[in-house]
Amino acid sequence: MGHGKDTGETPAPARPEDERLPFGQLLAYGTQHVLTMYGGLIAPPLIVGGAAGLKPADIALLVTAGIFVSGLATLLQALGLGPFGARLPIVQGISFAAVSTMVAIASHDGVRSVFGAIMVAGVIGVVVSSFFAHLVRLFPPVVTGSIISVIGISLLPVAFDWALGGRGTSGYGDPGNIALAGVTLLVILVISRLFQGFVSRLSILIGIVAGTLVAVPWGKADFSGIGEGKVVSLPPVFAFGTPVFHAGAIVAMTIVVLVIMTETMADIVAIGEIVGTPVDHRRVAGGLRADMLSSTVAPVVGAFPASAFAQNVGLVAITGIKSRFAVAAGGGVLVVLGLVPLFGRVVAAIPAPVLGGAGLVLFGSVAASGIRTLSRVEYGDNLNIVIVAVSLGMGMVPIARPEFWDGFPDGVAVILDSGISAAAITAVLLNLFFNQWSAYKKDKPSVFAAAPERATPASGTPDRPAVEPPPSPGIAGAS
Template identity: 85%
Template sequence: MAHRSESHGPEALRPEKKRPEVKRPEDERLPFGQLLVYGTQHILTMYGGLIAPPLIVGAAAGLSAPDIGLLITAGIFISGLATLLQSLGLGPFGARLPIVQGISFASVSTMVSIASRDGVRPVFGAILVAGVIGVILSSFFAHLVRLFPPVVTGTIITVIGISLLPVSFDWALGGVGAKGYGDPGNIALAGLTLLVILVISRLFQGFVSRLSILIGMIAGTLVAIPWGKADFGAVGHGPVVSLPPVFGLGTPVFDAGAIVAMTIVVLVIMTETMADIIAIGQIVETPVDHRRVANGLRADMLSTTVAPVFGAFPASAFAQNVGLVAITGIKSRFAVAAGGGVLVLLGLVPLFGRVVAAIPAPVLGGAGIVLFGSVAASGIRTLSRVEYADNLNLVVVAVSLGMGMVPIARPHFWDKFPSGVGVVLDSGISAAAVTAVLLNLFFNRWRALLKAKPSVFAAAPDERGTPLPEA
């Protein structure tokens, strides 16, 4: 009887073993039409940043216009494949989050240094070896996610947004090196695009509001055409369909110095990608543990390894698209995957790429102010949840933000230092990440420095921290 009476207690109300499966926000499936539209918006958002590295490195290497075109097409194609791998996943590759992959800006200065001296073949060889090293290190590197509490991630996300804003300012001025750079008309066009985005966001809700960025860019481009600030004349020139050739610019050359420099860059890229994965996890409000980070880094590095085979450069998560997810509220990874499919199509059909490339830089600049600023705002929101009473978290944030601002405010600050130091600290994102992690360890984690009753300036949080859940 005792046994029977127990069966009517609380235990009887508990499910035996099976729990109802909770659907993750990123797994939401939308109608195909919406997926295509939202995915295209992602691509339009990052397209300017995607084609910039091939243009810069190709010019530094002295390549002809057709060869630079190959670099651009290959970069678009690889970015599409990398986005599909990262968002949909394949076995242990891919974080399965709404993350857009593109050609990394962090690698540009190093590639320019190598390419201006020896051409692009040593660049490709260095990327290939560094990518393999990155794949090997991914599992170990992902465990460092435990070193990224909110005081660290909030600081990094804030710096990501701030470091991207100068790019949007240059676009608003017309694009660096463009004729008429700084023309007030360019600024007016950027301002008009920004205004349209703000008005759409304020007056409409739901589907239309979520397309505010895309609508603003279309409106800005339409206004730019009669104004003479948009040129679609080159759209019809060139092949309609073209597959990026394998080793189309020559087989890789393996130079030890270039490999060491590129490996350092890869570590920087992994740091930035890990920060983006954590950031998108917070925006989507889905758990991100070390295994998920490892899968994301592994996909990142596999894409980087394959990139030089087709004549492309290292791939990494694009922070501006993290901002787009925050603004639109579209958390579905399948929307991003649709954008990856669009990128693959653009890589195979250069005609489409030429149409998108014709969007005026000032239009991109107006949209970029909203997108990049929203990334910084997301970081500030994370920092607002950090406990600042009776500890030195305020110092962690202050010094890390300062270090992240150095290369933004004074780009030549580290020029006299060894190249290895410059590669890391010339990126505001990696400089802020390294500083925030080290200061958090120093003030909040090192047990030898933790005291039951610390000074009035430093009362450390619980030394156990908040462990990440296992996958």
């Protein structure tokens, strides 16, 4: 029998996230992911280690362990192993959501109690992952768009702090720091405008490198300490002693784990929207299992919970690199950085203002992706606009007034102090109340439902086409 002619072209993958790229491109794109997340990755160990009163050498162990575990977790999430992993371009890193709770535990009972609480809470998370994943049906575009927008908005203050020099530093607020962030941002914008293809997609990486090179003669970068310490080192097992299990710490960390799972599910849904691939409850369950398994094992080598990193969602959106193998390459880079502390010290020397200039683009693009999703929502004769308004408002509370929930019980404060989880809970509940609950449903339930009359297919207008474009393939089965 005859065979078709070989054109020499690689067939397009069935799913956009399965695209395979040349090794050099994978490494470059993966490194870009690492540089994007690095500042946020090392911050939680520094904060918690300081709260626990650890010595600088011990804090360095926390940082190295966090990098190593984040790399392994990213590989598991992107490539998958059996029932573990969403097999999407999702980067894993040490979760910010757990920082305040870990600081509280470490301040009272020490870091060993933090590790014990994480291990127990992580096991609980693995057990409930499958049930938790079925909640994906509660995330139609009006919900996902609101959550994605809040993810981007809630991350922008991090970029602003970086641009000012990094909170707590002696030069915080120096106009020179802001200028350096502006130089980095300008390089990214110029590269994005003047170049196409491979170079354009590396605009973030090029901007970070250029900003760092400018910072050296400016006196804003210090590489003097990169030669100190070991060149190669395996993360030691239980370097801080065996974990300690306290009931109160375990309860508090379990609540945090539920918050982390909510945020991870939102990130999985968000990346599905951006990539344009169906995300059903099975993929969400696999992602949550990987998330929780990584968090459970992390304390063995002295690391904290590793969850999906929202800032890297923005990188996928702005570069258009949807391949999960590019993210896996970034995971490999993180593993190497965790084994070779010298490399980690080089990356850690990147000035915070440089990261701030890049973060403005990255985090803003996440918010823009949410707005794009919300543009697909039908606002006529329903209360969807109220869902969006209240969800965004709730998500902004911790950003505008961080002390807002301080007077509430710890369990409430832990959940609502995260703008992402507050927006997710609000959007899901309001969507159920307004769109799913059939009792007392009316054709025109409120003045908020008022909207311009839509054109019929036969009488489209210049600003509203007769046939609307089909919705992008976000969540499988979402209405």
